[in-house]
Amino acid sequence: xxxAFSVAPSGTPAEGPRPGDASVHDAVAAAVKxxxxxxxxxxxDSMFTTIEGEWDEVFDVVKRATEAVGQFxxxxxxxxxxxxxxGYTGELTAKVDRLEGALADGS
Numbered sequence: 661x662x663x664a665f666s667v668a669p670s671g672t673p674a675e676g677p678r679p680g681d682a683s684v685h686d687a688v689a690a691a692v693k694x695x696x697x698x699x700x701x702x703x704x705d706s707m708f709t710t711i712e713g714e715w716d717e718v719f720d721v722v723k724r725a726t727e728a729v730g731q732f733x734x735x736x737x738x739x740x741x742x743x744x745x746x747g748y749t750g751e752l753t754a755k756v757d758r759l760e761g762a763l764a765d766g767s
Contacts, residue, residue, distance in 0.1 A: 662743040662751055663718045664708040667691050667726050669733025687732035691725035701752045708741075712752045715744075 669687045692709055695702050698721045701712040709725075711718055722740065730736050745751065 661715060661718055661745070662710055662712050662755075663722065664710040664741045665722055665725075666708050666737075666739045667722075667729045668737050669729050669735065670737060671734030684732075687729045690728040690732070694725045694728055695721055701750075703752060708739075710752060712749070 668684055692704055695709055695711055698711070700717065700721060703710050711721060726736055726738055743751070
């Protein structure tokens, strides 16, 4: 499965790494660090972080990333989009490669 997610805090934390500071980039960095340390294939862009793996391992990473962001605010916003295609791996790059090939063929 490919799973793209975006997670961000809102509100001001009462405690945690930076009480009174609602810095979004620090919160997002905490989430991305968890993703990168997971060992799952991943890619982060300006809007989403996409990870590839099996259902349980992907959602475990999303849960831990969301919990990390929760330390930066009293609420957390989480957006998820998934492409569930059993039997396929390497789709994090293969889907883009197929798109680029189609664009090249049409030029």
